Amino acid sequence: MSVTHTLEADVLRRQDPQLADILHGELDRQSTTLQLIAAENFTSPAVLAALGSPLANKYAEGYPGNRYHGGCEMVDVAERLAVERAKDLFGAEHANVQSHSGSSAVLAAYAALLRPGDTVLALGLPYGGHLTHGSPANFSGRWFDFVPYGVDAETGLIDHDQVRTLARTHRPKAIVCGSIAYPRHIDHAFFREVADEVGAYLIADAAHPIGLVAGGAAPSPVPFADIVCATTHKVLRGPRGGMLLCGSDLAERVDRAVFPFTQGGAQMHTVAAKAVAFGEAATPAFAAYVHQVVANARTLAAGLAAQGLVVTTGGTDTHLITADPSPLGVDGRTARLRLAAAGVVLDSCALPHGDVRGLRLGTAAVTTQGMGEEEMVRVAALIARVLRGEGESHTAREEVRELAGGFPPYPR
Secondary structure, three states: OOHHHHHHHHHHHHHOHHHHHHHHHHHHHHHHOEEOOOOOOOOOHHHHHHHOOHHHHOOOOEEOOEEOOOOOHHHHHHHHHHHHHHHHHHOOOEEEOOOOOHHHHHHHHHHHHOOOOOEEEEEOHHHOOOHHHOOOOOHHHHHOEEEEEOEOOOOOOEOHHHHHHHHHHHOOOEEEEOOOOOOOOOOHHHHHHHHHHHOOEEEEEOOOOHHHHHOOOOOOOOOOOOEEEEEOOHHHOOOOOEEEEEOHHHHHHHHHHHHHHHOOOOOHHHHHHHHHHHHHHOOHHHHHHHHHHHHHHHHHHHHHHHOOOEEHHHOOOOOEEEEEOHHHOOOHHHHHHHHHHOOEEOEEEEEOOOOEEEEEEEOHHHHHOOOOHHHHHHHHHHHHHHHHOOOOHHHHHHHHHHHHHOOOOOOO
């Protein structure tokens, strides 16, 4: 950690030792376990510095040059910088960087293009769709008529024939492409073709792959989608938050959908941290990083398959892997808990076709720490040993602690 953060930690220790202990405990947890949750990553110290900056004090409803509060001169500069960096990074005509989260960004996209009751075609939740893609527990499922498409039973790949048939049958107002548990690249050109055929908007939910897009390790949805929704954490390695990318023709509708329709004042410290992350993502070092993320994921997927797990779609194009551990004698929920006890942190998820829970894991965080393909081979073997119940649980925990200790996320 930087000297600045060390001093801030000392201040917190004196002011509120109880909370300081909590923060220290979380840093210790992150530093001594393997972070394989596909949606998580480690931000840079520069991003953390922006998050803890005086911009956290500023109320800034509105947009640069048109705020509802005074004293916004500097936050206007910060937001303009974030917007320009996002536009340059992704080749977009317009960027909105105020969304508080990925779900907030999706809500704003729907608000910009749809009205309650409109029909929307999206990947079904059992196949990797997000809550905002039509879950009855979410605003999306309550406000819109979602029609789910799925994946091929044999390959696990999106069923393009079904997508086209459903689009022609239901004539949706919008089609959503994107997933939280689909390990392959999305064919954005195909979805654009289908959307044009039925007169629908195309919304790309790129929350997971947007960091890969930034570094050139995944195809960009920007040239094809009417609106791209994304998060700024995950592989992009920025602060927790959301953003939207679109053409100039939809810029005003998107901005008004974010503010004042779906949320109030922007979190300006987070906006500034997004600017830092966009700047970092434009570097050759970041491009090398995301390609290593993918290489690590492919190696880990191959290692898990070799150990007997069934890897969905037979591998991955991205940072993300889904796998069925049942050949090793455990279901997804049991596997997640057993691995957590050993210090391996990942998620369980629904698997296509059948009431089966599997594992969802990713390589963004461990790659940020500096781990490579050699470590991924070791991680795959470790996961398999834990799931098979081989050896003592404390032995696996010590191995995880030793491995993580060699790659501290924030070297002091």
